[in-house]
Amino acid sequence: MKPQPQNLPPTVPTDWIGGHFRSFRKAPTEFLTKMSKFGDVSTFRIGKIPVFLVNHPDLIRDLLVTNHSKFIKGRALQRAKTLLGEGLLTSEKEFHLRQRRMIQPVFHRQRIAEYAKTMIEFGEKMSNEWQNGDERDIDKEMMSLTLWIVGKTLFSANVEDDTDEIGQAMTTIVSAFNFLLLPFSEYLEKLPLPPLKKLRNARNKLDEVIYGIIDERRRSGEEKGDLLSMLLMAQDEETGGAMTDKQVRDECLTLFLAGHETTANALTWTFYLLSQNAEAERKFHQELDEVLGDKQITPEDFPRLKFTEQILAESMRLFPPAWTVGRLATEEHEFNGFKIPPKSLVLASQYVMHRDARFWENAESFQPERWEKLSAKEAGNKFIYFPFSKGVRNCVGENFAWMEGVLLLAILGRKWKLNLAPEQKIVLQPMITLRSKHGMKMKVEKR
């Protein structure tokens, strides 16, 4: 029987206080998976906020594409404005559209082929630093590697020297998200609590680095053809005015954050999955030997590394770095006959949909070969696979990320086999991205 609009979708009993906040926060991916079993639309509460999980491809299309204009970014990204200001990830409507039009050309295919040279240079630098028998935290290594790359390609900045400091500041900021999501965090934020002091220091550190880069470029007046040069030259169509330092800072910080943590995460999980799947790892190494042999890797190798790309697609299916997208309803909407009131939070979870047995055969197992029959694009068009989200707010860096992911896997994989350290515990830590709670210690073995 079709549910009546006034009916609430299925739910579970609330915790003692805060609605379902504690259960959700303790293990968000498990909680959402559990909710999804009740139906294509389910509901729960975080504090006083009504939350709806939609878990059917048609409903996800409805949310992200057909009726996207009824929604704005969810609470996590609203709260992220404290850190990111009005950058591409957090801004809305006309302002967002204008910024997006300005930034999009930076990610054209032609330019990405240029950036690929930097990806290769830094990938090889890291590969050359590794020694046979090293035990390395691959999570940290990938974080540094992708940070160097985004710094160099987009801002021509040498963040290698500052990586530890920047990396730590980024990690603090990312961990602060848990705090920012607490009910009442808007008010708590103003109190002199020690974790908040750490957060403010981290934000100041990043601002120092970024304003330093902006300042240097404005003074030298040099045109380097990178994102920073484009942002500094960009003019408002209506007023003819240039961006303020604060606007440039917001876009830079957004790209620094959005452009490294996600890709690093995808690479870490991919090396983990390869270490657990001997046959896939053997085929991966075989492809690298056949395609690359002893020659220098070039950006032109990217389309030839087919199996490597399938491995990455499969890794982002099982461990999508962006594990859920959230949207806040600005007006009433109906999903499957259920009325969603304004100010509700609507979630679509990549983690849950990518493992939904209704749409994926052997959903829980790592099978890169499944991508021979179905490309990532086709799965995306069916809305059963959306690691980069969909619609007008999809990832502007998607092509950059595929190129970077495949090239770095190939550069590191052609020389090294990574084995999971025996004591390494695997526990998911879904924050902004789906991180591994205890890092990812792996032994580096020469191939």
Ligand code: HEM
């Ligand atoms: C595996 C790597 C990546 C994944 C999984 C990923 C995923 C995503 C997702 C899911 C969104 C939408 C978020 C939402 O709607 O709430 C997004 C947006 C965005 N991503 Fe990525 N991303 C990746 C790499 C990158 C890279 C390399 C860059 C830049 C160099 C980047 C820059 C951005 C920006 C600026 C946005 C906001 C776009 C807008 O709203 O107009 N991302 N990304």
